[in-house]
Amino acid sequence: MNENIGIIKSVLDTDLYKLTMQQAVVELFPRHFVKYNFINRGKTQFPEGFDLILRQELKKMENLALTQEEALFLRLNCEFLKPTYIDFLKSYRYDSSEIGITQDGGNLTITISGYWYRTILWEVPLMALISELYFKMTGEPIKSREERQKNNIEKGKKFHENSMKMADFGTRRRYSYENQVEVAKDLKSCFNNGTPFLVGSSNVRIAMDLNLRPIGTHAHEWFMFHAVEYGYTRANYRALENWVNVYQGDLGIALSDTFTTDVFFRSFDKKFAKLFDGVRHDSGDPYEFSEKVVAHYKKLGIDPMSKTIVFSDGLDTELAVQLHLHCRKLGIKCSFGIGTNLTNDVGVKPLNIVVKIVQVKVDDLWIDTVKLSDNPVKHTGTEDEIKLCKDTLRIKHIKKVAQV
Secondary structure, X not given: OOOOOOOOXXXXXXXXXXXXXXXXXXXXXXXXXXXXXXXXXXXXXXXXXXXXXXXXXXXXXXHOOOOHHHHHHHHHHOOOOOHHHHHHHHHOOOOHHHEEEEEXXXXXXXXXXXXXXXXXXXHHHHHHHHHHHHHHHHOOOOOOHXXXXXXXXXXXXXXXXOOOOEEEOOOOOOOOHHHHHHHHHHHHOOOEOOEOOEEEEOEHHXXXXXXXXXXXXXXXXXXXXXXXXXXXXHHHHHHHHHHHHHHOOOOOXXXXXXXXXXXXXXXXXXXHHHHOOEEEEOOOOHHHXXXXXXXXXXXXXXXXXXXXXXXXXXXXXXXXXXXXXXXXXXXXXXXXXXXXXXXXXXXXXXXXXXXXXXXXXXXXXXXXXXXXXXXXXXXXXXXXXXXXXXXXXXXXXXXXXOOO
């Protein structure tokens, strides 16, 4: 066993959207500095000494490097990643000095700062580490492997029986890497008659090892950065335009709720609605969202059945089935990215944590970022900057939705 390698054992033990965004950042914004903060939404109290062990694990990540086998996998399975970027990724090394950690009692404070093209890769493995370390240190009992396997297969059968498509989106808040692999294997075992419902995994290494498709496009930080760079009124448009400029039609699922879906649709004109394969729902009422999406496509003269909604907000199997039936009635395709309910459904209470970009440096001035989801519970940003964003975009009220 290599003592220099910790819990995170591969550069590809991350979600695909971090690689796709990193490629775009390297190409378009290689000189920008950013800051991220760890946000403990669930107010979890971390055990004594957690910060020290976390630092040790982050230091070990400096020994990771993209292998020849991994680079070949990316070239063969991610045609949207350019050879120059894959060569860049081969030379990339994590630098733990980019992360600051303090612990006061049970309260954990974590900040990340540096060039955006470098620090963008920290979010996913950092969150996965925090989650896995927490459960290792607290030692909470979990269900047996037999119980977990039965639970996973029951979920898979429901997707298969309803002819639904889903992907594993569970890296960031997983119980452990081992459990995430087990979940994916269990779901694959449910395939009947050669018709897989599991279309892939957001985790690139797991997709590689289990012969799955790596899945992902972009995250809120892509739009949040563009708001600082180009202003709130042009943020969505410029973010979509830059994405198209880099990917030329690949990776065509657009995230819609960074500054509320209603504001997004102001920029999601006929050009983008035709170029993008669909949209992703990540906050707010999913039934209302799907109805708005269908109405928007119809207004633009686009057949909704030619597009897809990807639901990814705190889903469980039962909700996914109901949304599938709802979309079938509306006449639009749908798919599901399920995270915590898949990879941390082992009998413990999962952590409710996020890592968000909070500032961007522009002309030596640090500017705050904002995220205005369709659910106020998921807003991020200072009160002053949120007010400025709302005033600029003429947003009067955002209905509160129960957190799933």
